[in-house]
Amino acid sequence: MSRLAGIAVRHAAAERPCAIRRARTDEAALLTELGLRAKAVWGYDAAFLARCRTMMTVKSANIATRPHYVAELGGRVAGFYGLEPETEGVGLDYLFVEPELIGGGIGRALWDHAVATARALDHRALIVVSDPNAEGFYLKMGCARVGTRPSELEDGRRLPLLRFRLL
Ligand SMILES: CC(C)(COP(=O)(O)OP(=O)(O)OC[C@H]1O[C@@H](n2cnc3c(N)ncnc32)[C@H](O)[C@@H]1OP(=O)(O)O)[C@@H](O)C(=O)NCCC(=O)NCCS
Numbered sequence: 001m002s003r004l005a006g007i008a009v010r011h012a013a014a015e016r017p018c019a020i021r022r023a024r025t026d027e028a029a030l031l032t033e034l035g036l037r038a039k040a041v042w043g044y045d046a047a048f049l050a051r052c053r054t055m056m057t058v059k060s061a062n063i064a065t066r067p068h069y070v071a072e073l074g075g076r077v078a079g080f081y082g083l084e085p086e087t088e089g090v091g092l093d094y095l096f097v098e099p100e101l102i103g104g105g106i107g108r109a110l111w112d113h114a115v116a117t118a119r120a121l122d123h124r125a126l127i128v129v130s131d132p133n134a135e136g137f138y139l140k141m142g143c144a145r146v147g148t149r150p151s152e153l154e155d156g157r158r159l160p161l162l163r164f165r166l167l
């Protein structure tokens with residue numbers, strides 16, 4: 001996996017290089033807050049976002065034991081992703097970009113890195129349970145919609161279930 005660390009990518013909007021590196025366990029709180037700021041761009045109300053916090057809290061123990069990577073731009077964390085176990089393949093636990101940097105290519109760079117990481121670990125598929133507003137991004141990345149999953153946060157809310165073939 002170490003061969004994946006430190007990959008340099010272009011940040012399309014700023015035309016400055018960003019780098020992807022392994023997340024550190026002491027960044028759990030910073031990544032949690034970044035994820036919640038990113039989630040808020042879809043206009044959810046405060047009560048929903050408060051419920052999201054429980055689900056979206058990044059755990060140091062998971063950073064230590066599962067692939068978690070951050071994109072750095074100008075020495076600052078611009079986004080991150082994390083992988084988690086799934087019954088078939090591996091799941092994308094997180095993929096978030098700092099709000100003011102959304103639309104600048106960092107999401108794609110992190111996605112490409114996540115695909116490379118999952119392939120290097122010999123998984124057959126990368127599974128995404130997406131925020132409905134982000135589904136278009138995953139479809140653009142080449143995922144296929146394979147169904148829905150119930151939200152753990154809201155009765156009756158169903159989330160897009162997407163699959164990216166790795167083999
Ligand atoms: C979804 C997210 C990670 C995408 O990151 P990003 O840096 O904005 O994505 P990029 O700029 O790399 O976009 C790559 C391509 O996807 C498209 N795209 C990005 N977000 C999209 C969306 N929500 N719907 C449709 N297409 C989208 C872009 O237009 C771009 O297309 P192009 O290559 O033809 O120009 C980012 O918007 C985000 O963090 N959103 C808030 C939190 C969230 O919902 N995360 C996902 C949780 S499942």
